[in-house]
Amino acid sequence: MIPNRSEYLKQQALQGQKIMGVLPALYPKELLWAFDILPAEIWDPPGDIVKANRHLQTTICPIVKQSLEFILTEPGIVNAGYLFPHTCDSLQNLGSQVKDMIGVPVPVYTFYNPKGNFNKATRAYYGDILNEFLQVLADVHGPPDIEKLRAACELGLKIDGRRIELQQARMTDRLSLNSQQYFQLIRAAEFMQPVDYLYLLNQVEIQDEPLKSHAIRFLISGILPPNDMTLSFLDDLGIGIVAEDLLAGSRRIPIATLDPPADPIEYLTDRFFLLPPCSTKAGSLDHRQQYLKKLASDSKAQAVLFNIVKFCEPELFDHRSLVKSLKNEGLPVLSLETELLPGLSGQTQTRIEAIVEMMGDEVLA
Amino acid sequence: MRDVGAPALMSFRDLTRRKSRPVPEAFGPPLRSNKRLKEILGRHYFLSRYVPGAKKVAWVTSGAPVELLRAFDFYTIYPENHSALVGAKKNGAEYCSIAESDGFSQDLCSYARIDLGHMLSGKSPAGKLPRPDLLFCSNNICQTVIYWYKTIAHELNIPLIHFDAPFVSTKQSEADVRYMAQQLLDMIPILEQVSGNVFYLNDFETILSRSQETSQTWGTILQTMRAKPAPMTIFDAFGHLAPIVSLRGLPVAHDYYNILLEELEERVALGIGAITEERYRLIWDNIAVWYKVRFLATFFAERKMNFVTATYTNAWAETTCHLDVKDPWSSMAKTYGQIILNNNLKHRMGLMRDMIKNFEVDGMVMHSTRSCKPYSVGQFDLRRALGAELNLPAVIIDADIADERVWSEQQIQTRLEAFCETLEDAAHV
Structure with a gap:
C-alpha cells in the first residue's frame, strides 16, 4: 500500500x-x-x-x-x-x-x-x-558519522538493486502492476523513508513466468510519467508501459549494480557516473540514442511515448534527434506535451487513440 | 590570413547596396568608428568563406575562453553573433521556421533555432559560413549552448569541446577553479590534434595579454558613458560589442577599440552627445531585441531618454580584472566562471545597483526574453528590489532576442509610454 x-x-x-x-x-x-x-x-x-x-x-x-x-x-x-x-x-x-x-x-x-x-x-x-x-x-x-553514511549508502544500494530487478521484471511482463500502479510505486521514492520504501519495493511480487503480455508495449521517455488519468486511459486501452527513461524514474538509477560501499564518497561518485544518459547532464546524443534503442529492444517495445514538459529545454533539444533515430528503427513515436495539469484533454486522448489505431493493424497482423 | 583584395572586393560590393536611412533629428552625429566596425565585421565574415583548407574553423560560444583557440590559430565563428545578425535583418522568423519544420520546438532559444535553421539550409546574410572542424562551448552563459552545440556535433559529426563552468551559487570555490583550470589543460592535446598546430605557452600568454587589454579598453569605453551627455547610446554599444565577442584576442579587436575610445573621449571633451538632448538616463537589462534596435533607439531618443549602461554590454569587461597572464589557467577559470550569467542574483543585483549609481541612472528597462532563461528568470524580483531600494521607475517588456514573431508592438509601445510618463512624473516630484 x-x-x-x-x-x-x-x-x-x-x-x-x-x-x-x-x-x-x-x-x-x-x-x-x-x-x-x-x-x-x-x-x-x-x-x-x-x-x-x-x-x-x-x-x-x-x-x-x-x-x-x-x-x-x-x-x-x-x-x-x-x-x-x-x-x-x-x-x-x-x-x-x-x-x-x-x-x-x-x-x-x-x-x-x-x-x-x-x-x-x-x-x-x-x-x-x-x-x-x-x-x-x-x-x-x-x-x-561515517558509519551512518556507509549504512545509508548500503541502504541506497539495496534500493537501487531492487529497482533494477523491478525494471527488468516490468520489461519481461513479470509484474502484475498496471502502469498507474507501477509509476506510483516508482514515485514513492520521492518522499518515503528509505527503509519504508525498500520494504514497499520488496512487497511487490515478481512472477517466475511472464504474465499475459500487453496488447501494445510502450517505452516512455521524458521528465515525469503522465498523470494518473492518462496512465489509467493507457491501461484501459491495453497499452503497457514496459520500460521507462524518465528523469523522475530510471535515469536516477545506475545502469549496473555497484559493489558495496567501502568509501562512501567513492561509492557516490561511482554511482553518479553510472547513471543512464540524460539530457540534463548534456552528454552525447549518440550515447542517448543508443541507450534508448537498446531499452526499446530489451523491452520489446513497439512504440515510444515522449512525455515532454512544456518549455523544458534540455528535453526539447534532444527530442528531435531521438524521434528521428527511433523512427529510423521502425518505432512509431507519440510526443505529448504536458503543462502538468490534472485530467486528460480530448486532444491527448485522440492522439493516443490514433496511434493505437495505427498500430492496431500491425499488432494484430 | 592575408586579406589581399578583400577590402577592395567588399567596397565594390558596397556600391551595390542601398543607402542607409537618414538619422532622426533626435540623435547626435553618428560615430565615425561605425564605418571601421562594418569593415572589420564584413571582412571577418567575407574571409571566412575562403578559410576552409587554409585554417581550421571553430564555432564558439560568446562566453567561451577563446584565447586558448587563438593559440592554435583557429578561425572562429560565433553562431550567437551570426544569429543576432540574422535577427537584426529581421530574418529571424524565417530561419527559426526552417528549424521548426525539421522538428525543433518553437520554445527553444531563437539564437539556437536560427543557427540550426542556417545549418539545415545553408542560408546566411553573410553569404556563407564555413563548416566547423570543431565546436567549442561553455555553459557559463547558459546550459542551452551545450544542448545546442551537442546537436550540431551530432548532425555534423564533428568534435565538441565543452568547458564546464559551475554556477556560482554563493562564491566560486577552490574546487571550482581547480576543475575549470584542469579542463583547460586537458583541452590542449585535443586542440593540437584537431588544429595540427603545437601549443606554445609564450604565444598563448601574448594572446591572453592582448585579450585582457582589449576587454579593459572595452570597459573604459563603457565608462565614457558616465559623461553627461553620454557620447553613445547603449544601442550603439550593442553594435560595437561585436569585436569583443567574436574577435577577442586578435589585434584587430584590440586596435579597433583604441580607435573607438579615442573618438568617444573626443566627444566627451567636446560635449557631443549621442542624442541631441539627454534629459533622462536609463539602464537596459538583458540581451538586445535585435530586430527592434532602431525602433527602441528612436522611441527613447525622441523622448530625450538615453540608455547609458546595460548589464549585457558590461559582461565582457566585468571579470577581466581576474585575468593574470602569469597564472593563466586558474585566472581564466576565475574570469570566465564568474560572469554575470554564471553568477547568482545577489551578485547581479549588486552589479546593477553600482551601475545605476555610477551612471546616474533615472530608470530601468528590462527585456524579458523567452529565449534566455538565465537572463530572464529572476527579473521580476530584481525589478521590485531595485525599484524599492533606489526608488527607480522600471518596466519589463516581453519580447525575444531574434524571433520577431514574438514582438507585440502595440502592447510594448503602451507599456513603454506609461514608463516614460512615470519617469517624467518622478522627475517633477
Missing part, C-alpha cells in the same frame, strides 16, 4: 522528522539520510499557480512554477531547508531567486551536477562537490 505523499510527510513532521524540500533532479540523497534528513522531492505539486506568477514569466516550465508555488505556500512541513540540485537554467536561477531575492524561513542549499562529456577531472570534481556538501550539512547538523 503506497501512502499518500502529503499525509505521510505530515506524519513524519509531527514525529519530529527533519524534512528537506528537494527540487529536481540528481542529488546524493544518501548524504541527507546520513544526517537523518528525509528528502521530500518537489516535482509537480498539485494546485493552481497564483503566487508564483508574481515571480516568474509565463514561458517558464511548469515544474519550476509549481515548485515555487509550493515553496511560497508550504505549510511548514519542510523544516530542514530546500535543496536545488543544478539541473537546468530555470531551476538554477530559481534556487538563487528563492535564496537571494524572495527569502524563506529555512536554509537554501545548492548542489552542482557537472555537465558534458565526463573525464578524470570531472570525477575528481564530483568528489570535491560531495565533500563540500557534506561539510555544509555538517555545519548545520553536526559532524558526519
Whole structure:
C-alpha cells in the first residue's frame, strides 16, 4: 500500500522528522539520510499557480512554477531547508531567486551536477562537490558519522538493486502492476523513508513466468510519467508501459549494480557516473540514442511515448534527434506535451487513440 | 590570413547596396568608428568563406575562453553573433521556421533555432559560413549552448569541446577553479590534434595579454558613458560589442577599440552627445531585441531618454580584472566562471545597483526574453528590489532576442509610454 505523499510527510513532521524540500533532479540523497534528513522531492505539486506568477514569466516550465508555488505556500512541513540540485537554467536561477531575492524561513542549499562529456577531472570534481556538501550539512547538523553514511549508502544500494530487478521484471511482463500502479510505486521514492520504501519495493511480487503480455508495449521517455488519468486511459486501452527513461524514474538509477560501499564518497561518485544518459547532464546524443534503442529492444517495445514538459529545454533539444533515430528503427513515436495539469484533454486522448489505431493493424497482423 | 583584395572586393560590393536611412533629428552625429566596425565585421565574415583548407574553423560560444583557440590559430565563428545578425535583418522568423519544420520546438532559444535553421539550409546574410572542424562551448552563459552545440556535433559529426563552468551559487570555490583550470589543460592535446598546430605557452600568454587589454579598453569605453551627455547610446554599444565577442584576442579587436575610445573621449571633451538632448538616463537589462534596435533607439531618443549602461554590454569587461597572464589557467577559470550569467542574483543585483549609481541612472528597462532563461528568470524580483531600494521607475517588456514573431508592438509601445510618463512624473516630484 503506497501512502499518500502529503499525509505521510505530515506524519513524519509531527514525529519530529527533519524534512528537506528537494527540487529536481540528481542529488546524493544518501548524504541527507546520513544526517537523518528525509528528502521530500518537489516535482509537480498539485494546485493552481497564483503566487508564483508574481515571480516568474509565463514561458517558464511548469515544474519550476509549481515548485515555487509550493515553496511560497508550504505549510511548514519542510523544516530542514530546500535543496536545488543544478539541473537546468530555470531551476538554477530559481534556487538563487528563492535564496537571494524572495527569502524563506529555512536554509537554501545548492548542489552542482557537472555537465558534458565526463573525464578524470570531472570525477575528481564530483568528489570535491560531495565533500563540500557534506561539510555544509555538517555545519548545520553536526559532524558526519561515517558509519551512518556507509549504512545509508548500503541502504541506497539495496534500493537501487531492487529497482533494477523491478525494471527488468516490468520489461519481461513479470509484474502484475498496471502502469498507474507501477509509476506510483516508482514515485514513492520521492518522499518515503528509505527503509519504508525498500520494504514497499520488496512487497511487490515478481512472477517466475511472464504474465499475459500487453496488447501494445510502450517505452516512455521524458521528465515525469503522465498523470494518473492518462496512465489509467493507457491501461484501459491495453497499452503497457514496459520500460521507462524518465528523469523522475530510471535515469536516477545506475545502469549496473555497484559493489558495496567501502568509501562512501567513492561509492557516490561511482554511482553518479553510472547513471543512464540524460539530457540534463548534456552528454552525447549518440550515447542517448543508443541507450534508448537498446531499452526499446530489451523491452520489446513497439512504440515510444515522449512525455515532454512544456518549455523544458534540455528535453526539447534532444527530442528531435531521438524521434528521428527511433523512427529510423521502425518505432512509431507519440510526443505529448504536458503543462502538468490534472485530467486528460480530448486532444491527448485522440492522439493516443490514433496511434493505437495505427498500430492496431500491425499488432494484430 | 592575408586579406589581399578583400577590402577592395567588399567596397565594390558596397556600391551595390542601398543607402542607409537618414538619422532622426533626435540623435547626435553618428560615430565615425561605425564605418571601421562594418569593415572589420564584413571582412571577418567575407574571409571566412575562403578559410576552409587554409585554417581550421571553430564555432564558439560568446562566453567561451577563446584565447586558448587563438593559440592554435583557429578561425572562429560565433553562431550567437551570426544569429543576432540574422535577427537584426529581421530574418529571424524565417530561419527559426526552417528549424521548426525539421522538428525543433518553437520554445527553444531563437539564437539556437536560427543557427540550426542556417545549418539545415545553408542560408546566411553573410553569404556563407564555413563548416566547423570543431565546436567549442561553455555553459557559463547558459546550459542551452551545450544542448545546442551537442546537436550540431551530432548532425555534423564533428568534435565538441565543452568547458564546464559551475554556477556560482554563493562564491566560486577552490574546487571550482581547480576543475575549470584542469579542463583547460586537458583541452590542449585535443586542440593540437584537431588544429595540427603545437601549443606554445609564450604565444598563448601574448594572446591572453592582448585579450585582457582589449576587454579593459572595452570597459573604459563603457565608462565614457558616465559623461553627461553620454557620447553613445547603449544601442550603439550593442553594435560595437561585436569585436569583443567574436574577435577577442586578435589585434584587430584590440586596435579597433583604441580607435573607438579615442573618438568617444573626443566627444566627451567636446560635449557631443549621442542624442541631441539627454534629459533622462536609463539602464537596459538583458540581451538586445535585435530586430527592434532602431525602433527602441528612436522611441527613447525622441523622448530625450538615453540608455547609458546595460548589464549585457558590461559582461565582457566585468571579470577581466581576474585575468593574470602569469597564472593563466586558474585566472581564466576565475574570469570566465564568474560572469554575470554564471553568477547568482545577489551578485547581479549588486552589479546593477553600482551601475545605476555610477551612471546616474533615472530608470530601468528590462527585456524579458523567452529565449534566455538565465537572463530572464529572476527579473521580476530584481525589478521590485531595485525599484524599492533606489526608488527607480522600471518596466519589463516581453519580447525575444531574434524571433520577431514574438514582438507585440502595440502592447510594448503602451507599456513603454506609461514608463516614460512615470519617469517624467518622478522627475517633477
